[in-house]
Structure formats: structure tokens, C-alpha cells
Amino acid sequence: MKKTIQLLIVLTLTVGGLQAQTLFKNVNIFDGTTNGLIEGKDVLVVDNLINQIEPNIKSKKGWTVVDGQGMTLMPGLIDSHTHLNMYKMSSLHALEGTTWEEIGARAAAFAQEMLAMGFTTIRDMGGAHVGLKNVIDEGLLPGPRIYTAGGLIGQTSGHGDFGMLTQRKGESNMERLEMTRIVDGRKEVLQAVRRNYALGSHYTKVMVSGGVTSLKDPIYASQFSDDELSAAVETAEDWGSYVAVHVFQNPDLKRSLELGVKVIDHGLNISEENMQLLVEKGAYFSPNLTALAPEALLHPAHQDPNFPSTKKFLTLRNESTNLTNYVKKYKPTMVFNSDYVLLTGIPYRQSMDFTKFHVAREFGNFWALQTMTVNGGILAKLTGPENPYQEGDLGVIKEGAYADILIVDGNPLEDITAIGASEKWFDAAPRGQDVAPIKLIMKDGKVYKNTLDK
Ligand SMILES: [Zn+2]
Known part of the structure; x- marks a missing residue:
């Protein structure tokens, strides 16, 4: 029968x-x-x-x-820098006290909201694996297409190490849930990146310099040795895929490009020399531009000047005065990057609507629209043979x-x-x-x- x-x-x-x-x-x-x-x-x-x-x-x-x-x-629309599993958290450290169930449910709400706002594809830049993507692709939940980096790769006490000071390596909630992989040395990097790909990741995200939202590292800190970063690049290439880096400092930006990293995420204080190198290498540029908008100073999280993240944020802004000029001069392939993770109490849509506006204000409507459409689609293809959406082009x-x-x-x-x-x-x-x-x-x-x- x-x-x-x-x-x-x-x-x-x-x-x-x-x-x-x-x-x-x-x-x-x-x-x-x-x-x-x-x-x-x-x-x-x-x-x-x-x-x-x-x-x-x-x-x-x-x-x-x-x-x-x-x-x-x-x-x-395509948003090439989101974090499904960090949706509307008061801080990344708050994830230590959040269950897998709540993290997953928040991610599902996020996905629905993104589709309702017209985003039909998103690139998750660390934290999410393919579970939610599978549920959406199966038609059980409305949401965008999802490309994921899997657990983000960070070093001990680097950006990505969001565990509490009392927690040693391997003890944090984010590590147990495989949202972050805190690794040191070539061997551990190889294991971590290989583990991500086994779980279905589409590419690799590595933290190579200090971040604003992490509390254990200064913003200027260089993270991972060349040997460790190369181990990630080699593994990604073994899978036909690529490495994207969280990076701010110019020496780290330069060595990333030289070691084969294909996407520079953040990079707000990029030097003219490095912008030239990025274009020469055919790499992609994914800056979280709203951090530099004058309006960002009004962010509720930045109203306490003594808060460590606020100090880092202000340092970074002061170093990042030439970004718009360099983008206009060298015309890198740029993608749309929202990167909102700390938005408790602020409706998500307000921030997304402003991001669209700010990119267009800086670079003109056509440029902004390309970041949100065709460029995001081209970047999606870098995923290689494991690209889950190979039937046609995206963003066009x-x-x-x-x-x-x-x-x-x-x-x-x-x-x-x-x-x-x-x-x-x-x-x-x-x-x-x-x-x-x-x-x-x-x-x-x-x-x-x-x-x-x-
Ligand atoms: Zn991010």
C-alpha cells in the first residue's frame, strides 16, 4: 500500500x-x-x-x-552579520544564566521578525548551528534562509570568551552549548573548526582582535597567533569554505588578509593601506556601520562612561574617522552588517530601520541597496560545495x-x-x-x- x-x-x-x-x-x-x-x-x-x-x-x-x-x-534583503542566539540579551554575559530552551526560542522569534522585515537571507556570525535553519527550511516556521558559522572560534580571555571570571575554560554555558569554542594552540583550533563543519556550519568565524562587548580583553589586544589562524583557514579550505574574522586592529587585519581570510567583519578603523590590500585580495568588507553613526552615542548601553564596553566603544569611534572616505575611494565589495545583540527594551525593528537609513546616508541608496541584495548573494556563494542554497542566485x-x-x-x-x-x-x-x-x-x-x- x-x-x-x-x-x-x-x-x-x-x-x-x-x-x-x-x-x-x-x-x-x-x-x-x-x-x-x-x-x-x-x-x-x-x-x-x-x-x-x-x-x-x-x-x-x-x-x-x-x-x-x-x-x-x-x-x-540579505543581512550578512546577525547573531540568532543572542537576540535581545541585556549583555553577552547574560547568556551564562540562560537555558538552551530560551536561547532557541529567542532565535526562532528573531528569525520570524527578520523575515517580516523583508530579510529573506541572513548570515549568522557565530553562535547558531543549523538546527533552526533546518526547521525553517522544512516549512515549520517562517524565517529567512540561514547561513551559519557555528560556534565562534575565540582564544582564552579573548573576544568570544564571555564566561564569568570564576569559570575556567570549558565551564561556560556558551561553551557547553557549543555557541563559542574557546581554544588555544593549533591542535585545538583544528579540532574546533572540524567539529563545527561536522555539525553543518557553512563557514568559520574567528576572533582575531579585542572586542567592545567582551570584558576580559582590551580593545587593542591581538588575538590568536598566525599559526592558530592559519589552522582555521586551512580547515575551512579543506571543506571548500572560508574564514571570516572579527577584527579591529590594523596589524591583525593585515595578517588576516595575508593568511587567506576572505571576509573582514567590523574593521571600522581600517587603514588606507589595508583597504587597498582588502580590495587587491578580492576579500569582502562587512562593517557594522551604525557604531559610527552620531546617533549611536545615544544608545542606552553607552550612557555610563565608566562601563568597560562604553570606554572601548568610544576609543574605537575616535580611531575610525576615515572609513567612509576609504570605502568611497576603493569600492570594496561591502555587505550589510547589523550585528545587534544588546537591544533589551529597544524594539529590534527601530534599529534595523535606522541601519538601512544610515548606510544609505553614508553611501547613497544604490550602494546601500547593493550591500543588502547582490553583494550578500555573492558572499553567500563563498560557502562552496556545502552551500545549502545552490539552485539559483540570491539577492538578484x-x-x-x-x-x-x-x-x-x-x-x-x-x-x-x-x-x-x-x-x-x-x-x-x-x-x-x-x-x-x-x-x-x-x-x-x-x-x-x-x-x-x-
Ligand atoms: Zn557580531
């Missing part, structure tokens, strides 16, 4: 009776790569891929037709690409508020997850929101 049912399912699929077609008409297209809207073309989605972009595609029986009402059809509207699509009210190339950007941050009125100008959200060919008729 069971066999007969299976056979029937196979037959139906073969005959093609289960294909789903969605035809978008009356839209102007922002394709992710062109600084202008493409007019007069319809977009046909078959199952989970964009099948055809042509003028006047004729609808057939059984197709779903969506009238875009002259609005902009564009790629779903073109034939054969994944059907991750937004329809927004307005032209975001002229008005960035069309994707929900807002110049207000902490002073913004609280609002829900629903970004009103985003009228339609499709991911993998499935519609998660459609308010076009409202």
Missing part, C-alpha cells in the same frame, strides 16, 4: 501537475545590480525560482497573477535566481524609506514587525505577506 502511494506521488511530480506559477504584472524592477528601474516587464516564478522576465507574459490556467500596481519589485532578480522577492511602495533608489528605512533610532516611535511600505514578501516562491490590496 505504502509503495503504491509513493509511486503515485512520483508519477504526479513527473507529469508536472504540481508546479506552481506566480506571475507578477505591472511592476518596475530593481534587479539588485542596475542603478535604475527596469520598466515594462513581467516576472514569472515557477516553483521556487524566477523562470522568465519578459514583456507581456500571458497568464495560463491555474497560475496566480499578482498585480504590482506599478510598485517596485526587488530582491529580498534575474532568470534562474531564487524567487526571494519583495514588492515595495516607492522607488528605493530615490527614497530609501520604501524599504522601511528611518532616520530615527532610539527616539523612534515603537512599531511592530510589519514594515508597511513592503507590500509583498516572497521567499523560495512562497508568499509570506501580501498587503497589495489593502
